[in-house]
Amino acid sequence: QSALTQPASVSGFPGQSITxxxxxxxxxxxxxxxxxxxxxxPDKAPKLIIYEVTKRPSAISNxxxxxxxxxxxxxxxxxxxxxDEGDYFCCSYAANSNWVFGGGTKLTxx
Amino acid sequence: xxxxxxxxxxxxxxxxxxxxxxxxxxxSVSSNSAAWHWIRQSPSxxxxxxxxxxxxxxRFNDYASSVKxxxxxxxxxxxxxxxxxLNSVTPEDTAVYYCARGPWIQLDFDYWGQGILVTVSS
Numbered sequence: 001q002s003a004l005t006q007p008a009s010v011s012g013f014p015g016q017s018i019t020x021x022x023x024x025x026x027x028x029x030x031x032x033x034x035x036x037x038x039x040x041x042p043d044k045a046p047k048l049i050i051y052e053v054t055k056r057p058s059a060i061s062n063x064x065x066x067x068x069x070x071x072x073x074x075x076x077x078x079x080x081x082x083x084d085e086g087d088y089f090c091c092s093y094a095a096n097s098n099w100v101f102g103g104g105t106k107l108t109x110x
Numbered sequence: 111x112x113x114x115x116x117x118x119x120x121x122x123x124x125x126x127x128x129x130x131x132x133x134x135x136x137x138s139v140s141s142n143s144a145a146w147h148w149i150r151q152s153p154s155x156x157x158x159x160x161x162x163x164x165x166x167x168x169r170f171n172d173y174a175s176s177v178k179x180x181x182x183x184x185x186x187x188x189x190x191x192x193x194x195x196l197n198s199v200t201p202e203d204t205a206v207y208y209c210a211r212g213p214w215i216q217l218d219f220d221y222w223g224q225g226i227l228v229t230v231s232s
Binding site: 034036038045046047048051052057089091093097098099100101102103104 | 156157158159162172174175208216217218219220222223224225
């Protein structure tokens with residue numbers, strides 16, 4: 001059982017927006033603005049798409065955005081494209097030099 | 111451009127030691143602005159952080175409590191790489207193992223190795 005809770009799956013049509021939630025506790029998501037999100041395609045390593053809750057690495061499209069409220073972080077993907085299909089994982093720094101991950105959300109572009 | 115290249119056996123017998131290496135290019139294992147992590151992924155446990163090594167300037171390690179009694183992560187500055195050793199493995203340790211770089215301030219994982227599937231089986 002993963003430490004952070006994500007929906008198992010989400011879907012949307014091309015051009016639509018979707019949001020994936022990531023719920024933790026007051027000892028991880030709620031305590032630190034150190035939530036990151038990763039995209040993973042089949043048989044590939046995870047790829048960083050959001051860090052420090054809202055920031056994007058330079059090569060990542062501005063269609064990806066992050067936010068946080070209390071113990072829940074969210075990833076929004078706008079203008080869905082076929083290549084966005086894959087698995088998405090959240091991660092939070094937690095106390096005592098520890099990191100916790102979500103169980104992952106499978107995004108299907110219909 | 112940072113690249114991480116992993117190597118090591120894909121099959122380990124129960125009770126033996128799992129050993130993997132991650133070779134770094136484009137950065138230094140002794141960098142004072144990064145840490146070097148091992149993370150694994152399995153269908154039953156999902157993504158699981160295992161531990162890290164870093165220099166500030168002396169060497170430090172942090173390990174996940176779930177594997178703390180069995181894990182060692184060591185840097186090799188002469189070869190610019192770091193290694194993972196996990197002792198007394200069981201089938202529960204079967205997973206894809208990744209190495210990753212963690213920028214010190216951001217505390218995320220910005221570069222990942224290609225991953226190695228390690229199966230624990232006799």
